Amino acid sequence: MLRCFQPAVFGAAVLIASPAAMATVSHCVGNASQLQGAFTAAATNGEADFVKLRSGVITPATTLAYRSNVAGADQLPLIVDGGYNSDCSARTGETFIDGDGALRPFLFEFGGADFAVIQHLTVMRGFGGEFVSAGGNMAVYLYDQGGGADVRIEAVRFLLGHSEISAGALAVNGWGTFTLRNSLFNGNEAPGMAALSINLTGEAHVVNNTIAHNVRLGGQGGAAVYSNPVTAASHAEFANNIIWDNDNVAFDLYMLNGDRHALLDNDIGSHTSLPPQNETGELSIDPEFGDCGALCVDLPLSAGSPLTNQGENDPTAGIGAEDLLGRPRVAAQRVDIGAYELDRLFDDGFD
Numbered sequence: 001m002l003r004c005f006q007p008a009v010f011g012a013a014v015l016i017a018s019p020a021a022m023a024t025v026s027h028c029v030g031n032a033s034q035l036q037g038a039f040t041a042a043a044t045n046g047e048a049d050f051v052k053l054r055s056g057v058i059t060p061a062t063t064l065a066y067r068s069n070v071a072g073a074d075q076l077p078l079i080v081d082g083g084y085n086s087d088c089s090a091r092t093g094e095t096f097i098d099g100d101g102a103l104r105p106f107l108f109e110f111g112g113a114d115f116a117v118i119q120h121l122t123v124m125r126g127f128g129g130e131f132v133s134a135g136g137n138m139a140v141y142l143y144d145q146g147g148g149a150d151v152r153i154e155a156v157r158f159l160l161g162h163s164e165i166s167a168g169a170l171a172v173n174g175w176g177t178f179t180l181r182n183s184l185f186n187g188n189e190a191p192g193m194a195a196l197s198i199n200l201t202g203e204a205h206v207v208n209n210t211i212a213h214n215v216r217l218g219g220q221g222g223a224a225v226y227s228n229p230v231t232a233a234s235h236a237e238f239a240n241n242i243i244w245d246n247d248n249v250a251f252d253l254y255m256l257n258g259d260r261h262a263l264l265d266n267d268i269g270s271h272t273s274l275p276p277q278n279e280t281g282e283l284s285i286d287p288e289f290g291d292c293g294a295l296c297v298d299l300p301l302s303a304g305s306p307l308t309n310q311g312e313n314d315p316t317a318g319i320g321a322e323d324l325l326g327r328p329r330v331a332a333q334r335v336d337i338g339a340y341e342l343d344r345l346f347d348d349g350f351d
Contacts, residue, residue, distance in 0.1 A: 069111030113148025
């Protein structure tokens with residue numbers, strides 16, 4: 001069930017990587033056909049690409065697929081960024097990619113040492129059927145066994161995704177580096193792992209996300225989040241995340257190969273074991289989410305939340321300049337735990 005999304009208005013985009021420094025071809029798109037056309041062109045045009053999505057709702061008739069694992073693909077940088085105005089000159093709103101309960105909205109397949117950033121989107125109501133791999137709203141595959149790929153997801157809402165296999169929201173598999181920051185997983189469902197699955201030979205960084213109210217289908221078991229650093233040289237770091245109040249799961253976080261994980265200042269309902277020296281500042285307490293109003297699916301912290309000013313300011317992948325709503329990170333001495341930084345103006349009693 002979704003609990004407490006009101007569209008946010010952002011100023012200039014603050015990115016994990018600067019598109020101005022990287023992208024040489026800009027695509028301004030507003031519907032599914034244009035977006036798929038941009039993906040197809042970006043994979044083979046021999047240049048880095050910056051795909052800007054106009055604000056509004058896109059309901060694709062088929063899965064939107066970016067593939068750099070095909071013949072002729074250039075494997076050059078890709079940035080996909082939502083929330084733009086009509087001429088894509090500024091970010092002014094929200095972009096929704098709606099699977100309408102019929103299909104998985106996004107598939108990304110990276111064939112080489114790609115660099116990709118996917119950010120400022122709401123991906124919702126995806127459906128991964130029985131003959132579709134895990135990941136109801138999005139699936140990401142990194143095929144370069146040399147581990148050169150670097151894929152980053154920033155400030156994305158994954159809502160109401162459904163998979164018949166596992167990972168109702170997002171599944172990540174392959175070789176390379178994966179970073180997930182300042183994102184929300186709310187209301188997703190699947191057998192196996194309810195929301196998120198990461199199987200990676202390489203480095204995974206999961207930082208300042210809120211993962212709550214996701215449901216495992218079938219009998220109790222599995223987890224909301226599954227993490228598997230596949231080889232002895234692989235690692236996963238979870239920092240400043242809320243993984244809490246997920247339904248019908250045995251664990252909120254299941255860590256295969258626990259000794260390859262590090263936990264820093266998370267609030268997790270329950271998790272599998274890891275060496276004591278691999279965890280620091282861990283909490284397991286009610287986050288005390290705030291009420292953001294009717295028809296709202298965001299999960300900000302309340303003014304009295306015990307998670308404000310409790311995070312780690314310097315995890316390996318950093319925390320980003322802004323939270324999911326575009327607010328500056330680290331409003332006080334320490335970053336807040338989860339995808340949202342508390343608005344200190346309201347914390348001081350002003351409305």
